Amino acid sequence: MKILVGIKRVVDFSVRVQVKKDGSGVNTDGVKLGINPFDEIALEEALRIRERGTQAEVVAVSIGPAEVQPQLRTALAMGADRAILVETGEVLQPLMVARVFHELVKRENADLVILGKQAIDDDSNQTGQMLAALWDRPQATFASKVELKDKTLMVTREVDAGLETIEIDLPAVITTDLRLNTPRFVKMPDIMKARSKPLQVLKLEELGVTAAPKLEVTSYAPPPQRVGGKKVEDVTALVATLRQRGIL
Amino acid sequence: MNRILVIAEHDGKKLNPATAKAVSCALAIGGEIDIAVFAADAAAVAGSAAKLKGVKRVLNIERAENAHQLAAALAPQIAKLAKDYTHLLAPSTTFGKDVLPRAAALLGVQQVSDIMKVVDAHTFERPMYAGNAIVTVKAPAMPCIVATVRTASWQACSEDGHAEITAAGTDAAIPQHTRFVELKADVSGRPDLQSAARVVSGGRGVGSKENFAVIYKFADKLGAAVGASRAAVDAGFVPNDLQVGQTGKIIAPELYVAVGISGAIQHLTGIKDARTIVAINKDPDAPIFQVADIGLVGDLFQILPELEQELDKL
Numbered sequence: 001m002k003i004l005v006g007i008k009r010v011v012d013f014s015v016r017v018q019v020k021k022d023g024s025g026v027n028t029d030g031v032k033l034g035i036n037p038f039d040e041i042a043l044e045e046a047l048r049i050r051e052r053g054t055q056a057e058v059v060a061v062s063i064g065p066a067e068v069q070p071q072l073r074t075a076l077a078m079g080a081d082r083a084i085l086v087e088t089g090e091v092l093q094p095l096m097v098a099r100v101f102h103e104l105v106k107r108e109n110a111d112l113v114i115l116g117k118q119a120i121d122d123d124s125n126q127t128g129q130m131l132a133a134l135w136d137r138p139q140a141t142f143a144s145k146v147e148l149k150d151k152t153l154m155v156t157r158e159v160d161a162g163l164e165t166i167e168i169d170l171p172a173v174i175t176t177d178l179r180l181n182t183p184r185f186v187k188m189p190d191i192m193k194a195r196s197k198p199l200q201v202l203k204l205e206e207l208g209v210t211a212a213p214k215l216e217v218t219s220y221a222p223p224p225q226r227v228g229g230k231k232v233e234d235v236t237a238l239v240a241t242l243r244q245r246g247i248l
Numbered sequence: 249m250n251r252i253l254v255i256a257e258h259d260g261k262k263l264n265p266a267t268a269k270a271v272s273c274a275l276a277i278g279g280e281i282d283i284a285v286f287a288a289d290a291a292a293v294a295g296s297a298a299k300l301k302g303v304k305r306v307l308n309i310e311r312a313e314n315a316h317q318l319a320a321a322l323a324p325q326i327a328k329l330a331k332d333y334t335h336l337l338a339p340s341t342t343f344g345k346d347v348l349p350r351a352a353a354l355l356g357v358q359q360v361s362d363i364m365k366v367v368d369a370h371t372f373e374r375p376m377y378a379g380n381a382i383v384t385v386k387a388p389a390m391p392c393i394v395a396t397v398r399t400a401s402w403q404a405c406s407e408d409g410h411a412e413i414t415a416a417g418t419d420a421a422i423p424q425h426t427r428f429v430e431l432k433a434d435v436s437g438r439p440d441l442q443s444a445a446r447v448v449s450g451g452r453g454v455g456s457k458e459n460f461a462v463i464y465k466f467a468d469k470l471g472a473a474v475g476a477s478r479a480a481v482d483a484g485f486v487p488n489d490l491q492v493g494q495t496g497k498i499i500a501p502e503l504y505v506a507v508g509i510s511g512a513i514q515h516l517t518g519i520k521d522a523r524t525i526v527a528i529n530k531d532p533d534a535p536i537f538q539v540a541d542i543g544l545v546g547d548l549f550q551i552l553p554e555l556e557q558e559l560d561k562l
């Protein structure tokens with residue numbers, strides 16, 4: 001079986017992103033970048049499916065500028081068999097990303113695509129669902145447990161009401177939630193080994209994907225700031241303050 | 249004129265309060281508003297939906313396959329209904345996040361996720377980077393606008409409407425490749441985290457599943473819903489549906505009490521819209537205090553019982 005995994009480079013989760021003064025975007029100069037945490041989980045899950053004994057080839061895919069190659073090398077060091085970079089200088093929105101993945105899924109004859117449920121930069125939470133729609137295949141979003149049984153998958157999903165389990169037929173798309181697994185650390189020898197694994201670069205234009213409609217981003221603004229920071233001495237003062245505020 | 253279709257969220261019996269918030273967003277866009285109820289038996293839910301302010305029609309789309317709100321089943325039907333509308337909206341809950349992008353892709357539409365504010369019928373504000381940036385986006389009007397509504401940004405609309413309830417259907421083919429197995433839902437009987445006026449959340453500082461009893465006890469005293477940080481959920485103290493934050497629930501209660509929670513960016517994203525934030529933490533430098541309206545430094549295991557005693561005196 002062939003598993004495609006999405007790897008997006010994003011601003012590291014520990015960075016408090018700042019909006020540029022002129023509202024044209026956010027400051028990314030000198031900011032730490034890394035693999036979207038949900039994508040690391042996606043890759044880890046693909047590797048575990050393989051390690052549990054299923055014959056599988058794991059292909060890490062990223063769409064972005066040439067600078068995302070280090071993230072793909074990390075994916076290869078974690079254990080992906082090969083990587084594909086769809087190179088573009090443009091920042092693609094989810095529908096276009098889904099179209100690109102759909103094209104790759106067809107070319108690669110993939111059986112399973114595992115993506116993060118959201119990227120922690122644009123927080124859209126759309127791509128997996130869109131890919132499943134275009135591909136006309138099942139989607140299991142927000143997965144916290146995945147069991148492969150022959151040609152079907154049992155997936156437990158984290159939903160607002162609790163945990164939902166669905167059964168889906170392969171081929172299919174899964175999007176990962178945080179509790180699906182804990183990604184492994186990359187070891188030094190694996191980084192060396194990853195250097196010789198295949199990393200194929202395709203130009204976006206070569207794929208022949210029809211450009212998708214886009215949202216026009218007209219401005220960026222910082223969120224309204226909460227002015228907190230007041231402390232009280234003890235429980236009595238806390239209750240008194242809550243009463244003053246009309247809460248109790 | 250705008251024609252807006254709001255997809256109702258429900259569990260087969262009751263309309264989810266998030267739907268009334270999506271209707272508030274529809275009212276801000278302005279135009280004729282319909283609600284679609286996809287269900288095996290829509291009667292009870294449609295009755296509640298018909299009361300939501302400003303709704304013209306409630307469309308009951310009843311099919312056996314609609315019993316479990318599966319995205320694969322609903323999306324093709326939504327896409328068919330879309331031809332009569334300028335806007336499709338759903339709340340940005342796990343339900344809306346699952347189903348709406350699938351419908352958007354079938355329509356060839358780039359979805360707008362998490363509308364916080366309506367600038368005009370095609371222009372919206374939405375959060376990015378865990379809420380650290382608010383972007384204004386303009387969506388192409390054709391063929392239609394598809395968007396989820398950030399529930400914490402909207403009050404529920406009033407329930408003084410009298411919409412007409414009609415049966416509707418589509419000839420959409422429903423795939424058989426996705427099958428519902430089970431739902432393990434919370435049955436605590438406590439207020440619903442997403443709509444509660446008061447929420448008490450515990451974090452890693454609570455220490456264990458057993459210790460979480462102190463959080464439940466205090467929440468019950470306040471009549472509050474219980475929430476948690478990711479660390480508390482990951483450690484198995486509480487189930488996943490209690491997680492508050494960027495990747496959990498985004499809430500806007502009147503009162504939020506964070507107990508033994510440090511205040512990571514991802515957690516704060518979920519509580520920014522709370523009216524009053526109270527923080528109880530033994531570390532005076534915990535970042536949660538920077539956003540808390542009222543902070544109290546100390547050991548939660550001492551403070552919570554004392555607080556309960558004080559509340560008993562009121």
Ligand SMILES: Cc1cc2nc3c(=O)[nH]c(=O)nc-3n(C[C@H](O)[C@H](O)[C@H](O)COP(=O)(O)OP(=O)(O)OC[C@H]3O[C@@H](n4cnc5c(N)ncnc54)[C@H](O)[C@@H]3O)c2cc1C
Binds near residue numbers: 454479509514529
């Ligand atoms: C992609 C991604 C998404 C995430 N999404 C979320 C999310 O949705 N929600 C979320 O919450 N987190 C999320 N996180 C995790 C987040 O970064 C933090 O790790 C998490 O919120 C920390 O939880 P905590 O505050 O309970 O634990 P800690 O940071 O460990 O804080 C525990 C606090 O308890 C205090 N404490 C300990 N003992 C006591 C005591 N006896 N009395 C009083 N105080 C005490 C300590 O001083 C400390 O401040 C996400 C992370 C990533 C990478």
